[in-house]
Structures are given as structure tokens and as C-alpha cells.
Amino acid sequence: MNSKKLIVLAGAAAVLVGLAYLSGQRNAVRTPAAHGRKLFPELDVSKVAAIEIARPSGETLALAADDAGWTIDSLHGYPADLVKIRENVLKLADLKAGHETPDRAMAGPTTVRLKDAAGQILAELALGEQHLRKPSDDMPGFGGYPDGRYVAVGGKDAVYLVDDALASLDGDASDWADMQIPSPAGSTIQAVEISNAGADLALVKTNGAWTVTDLGADEEMDSGKLYSLDSALSYLRFNGIAAPALTDDALGFATGTVYRAVYADGITYTAHVGAPTTNSQDRAFRIAASFAPTGTNAAENAVAETKVAEFNGKAGKWTYLVAPSTAQKFTLARTDLVKPKTKPETEAAPEAELAKEAAEAPHAEPATDETSAAPAEASPETQAAPASTETAP
Structure with a gap:
């Protein structure tokens, strides 16, 4: 192999080395050194x-x-x-x-x-x-x-x-926040009072069944609408917090609803629901707990007072903004829960029953010409004795 061929081969080798280097550089651009590394490695x-x-x-x-x-x-x-x-x-x-x-x-x-x-x-x-x-x-x-x-x-x-x-x-x-309003725990609702637009509604729970205190003899509870009473204060979510500077009038509390729920442990939870306002679809909502001891059990009273303090510490100082569907749970009217009593089908009015019997009774068939022309048959008692043909002696 002469020197000329060696020079050509050496040049070709140099070109190949250069191409390999450039190829490696291009690959480095496609996969940068930062790939897979933390963006904030020094963050404490x-x-x-x-x-x-x-x-x-x-x-x-x-x-x-x-x-x-x-x-x-x-x-x-x-x-x-x-x-x-x-x-x-x-x-x-x-x-x-x-x-x-x-x-x-x-x-x-x-x-x-x-x-x-x-x-x-x-x-x-x-x-x-x-x-x-x-x-x-x-x-x-x-x-x-x-x-x-x-x-x-x-x-x-x-x-x-x-x-x-x-x-x-x-x-x-x-x-970034828990958007669920704190709710009562460890007890059940026994009574509810709702004051809405000047109308007062009182309900009590007896043997597991809800009823209004003034239920009439011709009325009954609408069982399909009572389910919300037991869970009204549970799983409540809010959309925001009202500005502390807003007045009660601006929040709709002056014409809103007051809802009170008395629980079995003696604690009363009072919710104020603002009336609809023009500046927001959400309704203002406040809730607080209170307790008035009625028994002499000091331990039970202390537990209730602790629960009240903890609840008010979490929820009592805020004015929540809730969706209209949430507010509806606390703005129930009497007509939402009570309906006219349905009369059983067997208890129909006497006049209607008599008319029904008359319509269903069989009718006598009219007499035919033959039957009307035939003389009536006399009874044995009414038949006359035959006339005698013999003369008296």
C-alpha cells in the first residue's frame, strides 16, 4: 500500500470520526441533561x-x-x-x-x-x-x-x-381547603323548628317517625319528603366565605330562615339561611351550637358543653356561601311535608253507595199481551163455593 492510499484512508477515517461526533451531539440535544432531574432540587x-x-x-x-x-x-x-x-x-x-x-x-x-x-x-x-x-x-x-x-x-x-x-x-x-361544613356527630335529631317568611313549623320524632305538632285529623305526613330531615346538617358543602364587612341585610338574613334542630344529647344547632340576593346565586349560611343543661348528670353535661365549644370554634364564626340546593334543606314549608289524608276506597259516601247498588240491581221485565190478558188465578182461600141447585124442604 503506497503513501497516497494511506493518506486517503486516513482522511476517510477522520471524516467518519467527525460524523460520529456530530451524531452524538445531535443525540445530546434530543435528550438534554435536565431530563429526569428535579426542577427544584434545592427546595427545602x-x-x-x-x-x-x-x-x-x-x-x-x-x-x-x-x-x-x-x-x-x-x-x-x-x-x-x-x-x-x-x-x-x-x-x-x-x-x-x-x-x-x-x-x-x-x-x-x-x-x-x-x-x-x-x-x-x-x-x-x-x-x-x-x-x-x-x-x-x-x-x-x-x-x-x-x-x-x-x-x-x-x-x-x-x-x-x-x-x-x-x-x-x-x-x-x-x-387547598376542606370545603365541607363541620357537622354534628354522635347523636340523632329529635325535634326541628323552622321559621320561614313569618310561618312557623314544628316537627317531632316519635318512635322513629316524623310528624308536625299540629297535624290535623284529615292530614298525613308525606313520607317521600321526610328523608332530608335526619340528614339536613350532614355533608354540607360551601362554595365560599362571605366578606366579614357585609351586613346581615346585604346577606339576606333579615328576611331569611331560622332553622333549629334539637339532638338527643340536648344540644341545639341553630342555622340562619339568608334569603336570595341579587349579587349572587349562593345563599349565606351560619350555624352555631348551644346547650342548656336539663339534667343533673355533671359528666354528661360536661361532654355536651365540650362538643358545643369545639363545634363553635370550627364553624360558629364563619358566614358560609352555599348552593341554593343546600339552602332548600332548611327552608321547608308545611305544604312540603304535609298532604291531605287519602281515604280508603271502601269508605265511599252513603249516597254514592246507594246509587251504585241501584244501578247494579236487576230490572223486572215488562208484561206481554198474553200474560196481561189472562185472568189472574184466584187463590184457594178466595175461590167462591159453588151455588147449590137443591131447594129447601
Whole structure:
């Protein structure tokens, strides 16, 4: 092999090496070094003392921690759910970068910021559009569902597709608070009083059955509408908290409903439901507990008083905003529960019964010409004795 051929082979080898290097560089671009790594590797979750979620609309959901716990500013200081706080903060701490999408723009994102007690930003994440999973071949007619999100770390231009839709970080208060109103526990309702639009309604429960105290002799309870009485104070959800500055007139309490439920343990729960207002479909709702000892059992009275204090500490100081369907449970009228008594079919009026018998009685057939022309047959008793032909001697 001469020197000329060696030079050609060496040049070809150099070209191959160069192509291999360029190919490796291109592969490195397709799979960046950040792929699979945490977006916030230095985040110390124990230092998080405030959370802000700014929506594109300008609304901001703000949560802050103090000595009493976490509260939600947009709900006027209502307690946040510590379990949900922990879940969402840990979700950010463990969030890993997916595929980089350099051609993806982050227009109008929702911005999430975690801050420490001094107000310093510990982590900032911009949330873009959710990624929708494509329909499978087996179900082509069904649309995709969210299985990821386009995100960008604050202060950086890189946009990544992560494998979590992060719907709980969109700024909805229900993702950070327990939206269920505290309810009585450990007892059953024995009596209910409802004052609505000047009409008073009183019900008592006897042997497991509800009845109004003034039920008439020709009335009966509508059993199909009584089920809501036992569960009226259970599983109540609210949509928001009314601003403390709003007056009772503005909230509709002046013309609203007062609902009282007396439980078997002697505790009375009083709910005030505001009348409909023009500025919201939701209805204002307040509830508080009270207890007046009627017996001499000091231990039982102490238990009841403790339950009252705990309940009022959780629910007594808030004015909830509830859906109209929830408010309807407490605005029942007498006509909703009482109906005219249905008379049994056998108890028909005497006149109607007589008319029915007359209509069903068989009718006598009219006499024919032959029967009418025939002389009536005399009875033996009425037949005359035959005339005698003999003369007297």
C-alpha cells in the first residue's frame, strides 16, 4: 500500500470520526441533561411559609402560615387543609423535567410561588397548557385526557413537558381547603323548628317517625319528603366565605330562615339561611351550637358543653356561601311535608253507595199481551163455593 492510499484512508477515517461526533451531539440535544432531574432540587419544604398562585385573569390565591396554622386569604382567613398543603408542596418538590419543547410558548401562564417567612421566593413555576393524551386505537371516538403539563421554571426560558397535569395548582380554593361544613356527630335529631317568611313549623320524632305538632285529623305526613330531615346538617358543602364587612341585610338574613334542630344529647344547632340576593346565586349560611343543661348528670353535661365549644370554634364564626340546593334543606314549608289524608276506597259516601247498588240491581221485565190478558188465578182461600141447585124442604 503506497503513501497516497494511506493518506486517503486516513482522511476517510477522520471524516467518519467527525460524523460520529456530530451524531452524538445531535443525540445530546434530543435528550438534554435536565431530563429526569428535579426542577427544584434545592427546595427545602420545611421553610415554605406562604404560597401564591397568580392566574392570568389577575386573581390571586394566597395562603400563609402563622402560629395558628395555614389560612387562605381569598377565603377571608378560613383554615387551609394541612393535608392538601403537604400534598401540593411535595408535588412541586418532586416534580421532574420531562422532554424539552423549545418551540412551545408560555403565553398567559398561571404562576405558582413558594415563599419563606421573610417573603423570599423559594420556588417559582409557570404553568402552561395541559397535555392531552391521544385517544387509543380501541376507543377512537373518545377524546384524550390530561396526562401532563407544559411548565417553565421561574427565571429560565426552557419549557418542559412534565408527566403531571398539576390541576390542583390552578388556583381553585377547593384544592387547598376542606370545603365541607363541620357537622354534628354522635347523636340523632329529635325535634326541628323552622321559621320561614313569618310561618312557623314544628316537627317531632316519635318512635322513629316524623310528624308536625299540629297535624290535623284529615292530614298525613308525606313520607317521600321526610328523608332530608335526619340528614339536613350532614355533608354540607360551601362554595365560599362571605366578606366579614357585609351586613346581615346585604346577606339576606333579615328576611331569611331560622332553622333549629334539637339532638338527643340536648344540644341545639341553630342555622340562619339568608334569603336570595341579587349579587349572587349562593345563599349565606351560619350555624352555631348551644346547650342548656336539663339534667343533673355533671359528666354528661360536661361532654355536651365540650362538643358545643369545639363545634363553635370550627364553624360558629364563619358566614358560609352555599348552593341554593343546600339552602332548600332548611327552608321547608308545611305544604312540603304535609298532604291531605287519602281515604280508603271502601269508605265511599252513603249516597254514592246507594246509587251504585241501584244501578247494579236487576230490572223486572215488562208484561206481554198474553200474560196481561189472562185472568189472574184466584187463590184457594178466595175461590167462591159453588151455588147449590137443591131447594129447601
